[in-house]
Amino acid sequence: MTEISSETRFLHAIEMGLGAWQWGDRVVWQFGHGYSEEDVRQAFQASLSDGIRFVDTAEIYGNGRSERLLGQFLKETDQPVLIATKFLPFPWRFGKNALPRALRGSLARIGVESVDLYQIHWPSPLMSNDTLMEGLAECVKNGLTRTVGVSNFGQSRMLAAYSSLARHNVPLASNQVHYSLLNRTVEKNGTLARSKELGIRLIAYSPIEKGLLSGKYNADSPPPGSRARNYASLLPKIGPVIKLMTEIGQDHGGKSNAQVALNWVICKGALPIPGAKNAKQAQENSGGLGWRLTEAEVIRLDETSDMIME
Numbered sequence: 001m002t003e004i005s006s007e008t009r010f011l012h013a014i015e016m017g018l019g020a021w022q023w024g025d026r027v028v029w030q031f032g033h034g035y036s037e038e039d040v041r042q043a044f045q046a047s048l049s050d051g052i053r054f055v056d057t058a059e060i061y062g063n064g065r066s067e068r069l070l071g072q073f074l075k076e077t078d079q080p081v082l083i084a085t086k087f088l089p090f091p092w093r094f095g096k097n098a099l100p101r102a103l104r105g106s107l108a109r110i111g112v113e114s115v116d117l118y119q120i121h122w123p124s125p126l127m128s129n130d131t132l133m134e135g136l137a138e139c140v141k142n143g144l145t146r147t148v149g150v151s152n153f154g155q156s157r158m159l160a161a162y163s164s165l166a167r168h169n170v171p172l173a174s175n176q177v178h179y180s181l182l183n184r185t186v187e188k189n190g191t192l193a194r195s196k197e198l199g200i201r202l203i204a205y206s207p208i209e210k211g212l213l214s215g216k217y218n219a220d221s222p223p224p225g226s227r228a229r230n231y232a233s234l235l236p237k238i239g240p241v242i243k244l245m246t247e248i249g250q251d252h253g254g255k256s257n258a259q260v261a262l263n264w265v266i267c268k269g270a271l272p273i274p275g276a277k278n279a280k281q282a283q284e285n286s287g288g289l290g291w292r293l294t295e296a297e298v299i300r301l302d303e304t305s306d307m308i309m310e
């Protein structure tokens with residue numbers, strides 16, 4: 001077990017965050033149809049009231065709108081908020097200087113002088129790992145971000161990023177990856193275990209499987225937009241997991257399926273960042289905190305998820 005570095009320790013103390021992809025995104029989330037800027041403002045405020053202090057955005061979300069909305073919302077509160085955003089390795093970006101340049105753009109949109117976590121959104125086929133990590137190290141050295149991380153990095157890339165950053169004396173703070181009861185790749189392939197050993201915080205995106213684990217969707221009533229197509233083969237299979245989550249939630253005094261889904265991620269030692277379109281969803285999601293599934297319940301959930309994902 002590598003000791004967690006003092007710079008990145010704060011991330012290990014965060015139990016849950018708030019995802020901000022929904023803020024302004026029309027491609028997957030249909031921002032402006034069924035939910036508005038006011039709804040996401042209230043989701044942010046409800047999360048803060050419930051003690052959620054960590055917001056995950058990206059320059060690409062809503063083409064910068066998510067970062068701009070975050071900046072607006074931050075001005076309306078005096079509560080401290082920890083901010084994570086992401087660098088997208090567009091094909092026309094190359095050279096380590098592209099990273100501090102892009103981060104300065106994000107900082108201008110958010111209206112802050114530095115963020116707490118700057119992540120590579122996904123690996124680049126064009127920029128080498130060493131160049132990306134050198135760029136991240138530059139961002140830390142220029143005081144533009146407190147810590148740096150990666151996203152969608154498999155185990156070998158994550159290890160390469162860790163070693164490359166170590167040569168600049170910068171710790172790899174996190175790897176943000178898809179992780180939910182309906183997608184356990186990082187658990188099965190050892191990425192989660194390896195990240196724990198190295199003190200890298202595993203940040204779990206889509207922890208409610210884009211709404212599916214709330215139990216409100218099924219094959220007859222699929223989610224709107226691209227999710228219907230992407231989940232067409234999974235939706236008919238999820239019934240047993242939803243049923244078990246409901247049973248377990250009832251045994252905990254009426255926790256919802258979404259709350260059970262989030263608690264399961266926390267029990268696995270990862271940091272879930274559920275997205276919420278409105279205050280109601282945000283409040284429900286923060287109710288995934290403050291209690292614990294038993295070990296036996298986690299095992300039953302694992303077994304049922306294994307059975308349907310075979």
Ligand SMILES: NC(=O)c1ccc[n+]([C@@H]2O[C@H](COP(=O)([O-])OP(=O)(O)OC[C@H]3O[C@@H](n4cnc5c(N)ncnc54)[C@H](OP(=O)(O)O)[C@@H]3O)[C@@H](O)[C@H]2O)c1
Binds near residue numbers: 019209282
């Ligand atoms: N690094 C990456 O490549 C990457 C990729 C994906 C996401 N992310 C990050 O991770 C965050 C979370 O992932 P995600 O947004 O993909 O998926 P998610 O958190 O699993 O699902 C969010 C969606 O589920 C529904 N929902 C949320 N709370 C609910 C509740 N309590 N009850 C019922 N429905 C609820 C809402 O959609 P409906 O109401 O429309 O169903 C919401 O938009 C994102 O916001 C983003 O910050 C990162």
